[in-house]
Amino acid sequence: MQAVFHDRVEGLCARADGLLDTADPADSLHQWLTELATFGATTRGLAQSLNLTAEVTLDSDGTCETMLMRAGGELLHLAQRSGKVRADLDIRELLTLVNAVAWVTEGNSEAEHAARRLLNLALDGIHNDTHI
Known part of the structure; x- marks a missing residue:
């Protein structure tokens, strides 16, 4: 199943590269995570196919x-x-969060909107000014 998604994931990674030089890195991260969540929510089977367990390392090319x-x-x-x-x-935590959002909103008649809304609610908690 991953072969089906590989090209689109490459595109999302290229998008991340393009966001590296923007003025607000936190906004760039938020934007990229939202794009990933909406892609996952609207692409049937992606959230289930991603395996973000501890066994996946950066060495797994x-x-x-x-x-x-x-x-x-x-x-x-x-x-x-x-x-x-x-x-x-760490990135594994954020990707797990995004994957969970994509998984629970997949199949929703308004999956893109639902994923964006749910992720925005969750991401408000990653900023230092809201951290207790």
Whole structure:
């Protein structure tokens, strides 16, 4: 099943690369995670096919999971360095969150809107000003 999604995941990773040089790294991370969530919510089977377990590492070249971890990890690192995103997050946690949002909104008649809304609610909690 992953072969079906590989090209689109490559596109999402290229999109992440394109967001690396923007003025607000936290906004870029948020934008990319939202794009990933809406893609997952509107692409039947993607959320279920992604395997974000601890066994997936950055050394597992070529897998969709590894590609997403690398691309999102770079965005997360820049957002953390800016001080706008909590330093205690890792990319696996964010991708698991995005995957969960995609999974629960998949099949919804308004999946894209539902995924965007649910992810926005969740992501408000990653900014330092809301962290207790």
